[in-house]
Amino acid sequence: MNYRDFFDEALSEAYTEAPVADDKEFIGTIYERAKGMSNKKEKVRQMKLTEITPEYVETKKSHKVFTAVAGVAGAAAVLTGAVFGVGWLNEHGGLKGPDVRDADAGYHSDIEPAQSAEETTNAIIASEDVRGKIEIEAAGKAVNGIVPMDETVVLDGEAVHFTGYEFDSAVVTFYYDIIGTTRSDIRPMGINGAVYGTAGGSPDNDSNMVKDCHGTVALYEPADTVRISFGRDLIDLTDKSCTTDDEAFAVTVHSDPDCVVKKAMLGAVENEVKTLIIDDAYVTPTHVTAVVNRYFKRPPDDLGKAEISVIMRDGTVIGTHMRSTITADDDSGLAWIVRKFDEPIDINEVSEVQLDECRLDSEEISSIYPDYFFPVTVPPEENRHYLTDAHVETENCDITINWLTFDGLTLRLQYDVTFKNGLPEDGTVPTIVPCGDNNIEPNISHGTRVDLLGTDGDTASCLGEVVYNRVMSGEPLKLRFRHFTREGEEELISFLDENVGMIVLEPETPDVPIAEYEINKEVSFKWGDKIPVESVTVCRDSVMITFEYSHAELAGKGFSLHDTYLEMADGSRKILDTIEDCGGTENSGGTVQTGEEGSKLWWHYELSEPIDPSAVKNIVICGELVYREGGEPALTVGSSFQMSDGTTATIASAQFDGFVCKIVWDIHSDDPDYFDKVFYTAQNGVETYHIKILAERYDGVADCATTAVPLSSDENGCTIRVIEHFLPTDDSDGYPIVRRVVDCSGEYRHTAGYITILLTEPSDTMVSTTVSDEVTGDREIDISPLGFRIHQQNSDYDLYANGTVTVTCKDGTVREIAAYTGGWYSLVSDEQLLDGTFDEPLDLSEVYSIELYDSTVVIPVRSGDIPEETPAE
């Protein structure tokens, strides 16, 4: 064998292992993609022509000034003038007057350019002094893409020719060619508040240059000015260890404050199905940035696959490139996902940002927002009751209650909070909580929340809500405020009556029309279950549906309602869980609150627009049965359950060794193509991986990883094996692990039951060690019978999921064992963490050493083991 044979054989195996399309199909796919690109451009271009307003293409005066002098030698003068900060720059870093047209202007007398501008095609000589001193003044909105530039900076004999840039206060992109090399290693660096940079380009060997490079940097937050550093040979552009010493040069770019092009969508929304939170979003004509709380349930590796689109006011959905920039900040637990549009869009027409199925509305608020912000509809004036002297002062803030509304089920309280030390950065504001006689929250309420109406200086205007599970007609309501302070302490704030420490509100019953309907009909749910609807209570601002059920029949089960609506006398419908008639998202207009009291269940819907309860003709209830926590069937190895998408899941094994927990499921579908359809699909012409997680991540569970393997596929259907492992972080040593099993295959998540995973191996068999070598650097490695974890920092070695480990046994045998892995990487600390589970449990007492990811761990001899220093030959 020679090397060529080696590669021949490897390639042959590669073609075999994942059969590739034949050339005809391959070419056909390329044609389709090229055709799709063409169609997409036409569509977007048409929208741009009809919807972009003329002001977007207006060139700002400052840009004209810039371009006026940026010709021939003038370009050199501009940039070098800025470099050395001579007196012809104005206070913004721009140009003062026309005298800078002198080609030598701006050079210090003691620094001579190595080449003249003419000799270097308008080149600027990049000395050390260049770094960080090139400035580009605001050039107006970059909505039509690129503001042209024609500037060249010479660096180490290579000229970087900037052809244009975009800066819309959130994303900066420079377009440039690198002349004199085919190395495309000059890139923007992600420092100075920028989160990421990318670069591309096509080397042209003939002209010895790299054409069409583009470097993009997204900012943590929109800014009027950003300093973009350019460096060379940077692998990780977000490496925080990069310093200005790594810079080749830097450019400071200003955006015009009068031409703010971003559309900030502050707030947070969680989708009940996807369990994903968008904290913020910024839409610019060219990009959309979603700031995502990546630690809340959603596995971080999913974020890079999430689809982002914007929804225009006319309903048009504009997608973005699938694979693009994502970076994460481990300190805050946030991730920034930046996607680019094919063509600039009119942000004034943007209605919502959609990340997967989560939608964030375009409501803009200023500097403070609660953790969960939803669009709020303020009740009409005629329903408000105004209070006087409803004021309380605390150590941290003053609270003034202005008015309230109460319809018998829902209390809405508008109050202003003035903070003595400024608006809290975390957006926390006092919330209202109901009180009982003993200062214990009574069980008559089952939900509180607060929405922010706006801010004025240090004052936040809030709308708090409490919903009750029965009509509170003529009864006193006792409330107070609860505020979590910056120090993490809870502060309970009484007001009005300091002796009692609470306020007593008597709803004015005559002003609160309430319609209560005794229903006593059974509603059929999915899978044949039925539940009797006891009553429906319709109030001005709320609807409550009460179910009565028998513990004997339905113990441990719960219900989820959807497509439920009121039919009004005029023929209209008030849909209780969608946007149209409730004025807001599902979360704002149709928040579903459930509770339990005895054998009753109730659903509570808040209406954002008042209705006349007497005008309700019918209520249509659709729902389906789900299992509820605490009453689900116990699942064991061998248990099967039906999933929402019609497949059958069977638990093949469940193991826990005190370190690694591993569950294996087999899923059977009658559809032979189920694996391809579910686990690797093309959506809207964009390829995406799509994985269903079955065992929900819980608090105390770290680093879940799921791997799916097709076991069989024939005319009888398809069977998939799902291997899931996690490393419990709670105090589980010596105790079984109990986890909830969630079926995510349908539109709604269902708890299928609980599984108890017994300790299958004594936890003291685990091996923890630190290894170090030149290739991998320092590593901390933990190995248990079921799996392992590798932690390394500041290492160039990439912990990819290569999937196999080599085990050398004490009898001399060597085995390759498959490992299913999941990983985590910190861009901030350059830490890598990789954990995995072995395909089969290892008897560590029989193992001499394990080689994983180029590190060899010799299993230490334990008491009871036969001492043996080397494996037998």
Next chain:
Amino acid sequence: MRLNKSDLEYYVGLYRKTVFAAALCYVRNSSDAEDISQDVFLKLFTCGMTFESDEHVKAWLIRCTVNRCKSLLRSYWYRFSEPLEKAENETYYDSGQTDGMLKLLRRIRKNNRITLYMYYYEGYSLDEIARILGISANTVSSRLRRGRSQLKRLLLDERNDLGDELQRFF
């Protein structure tokens, strides 16, 4: 000038394996290599560039492939997602159906893999590799040395016998 259909078919027939192999050297799994191949030929089809010769196209394709691979490897989601195909492959290996060169190839560090591939399989000189990959010839040389060393170790571990022809290289 955009390629026409016959041009594309010609170059796919000529260089698809080259592109696939180069991508495989970087990304180590066949599906991503296939995706990248498609992207690269799509780019060839739509870029509008004029090429002087087939060799020019080949070098351009390899460079594009390397760029595309680097972009993929740098992407956050790639670093933390485990392609399902890999798990499938792992089971495939573990079942003993194959135990061959592809597995060894995947264990060589990526920079060394692509250098070995271009030198020994594609027949490029050190200088040509240096130009295509944008690195110095010295770096190419050292990567070749490291790659050979690593491959030797892997082959020795695998089969205890390198054969005469391979032995000459070490």
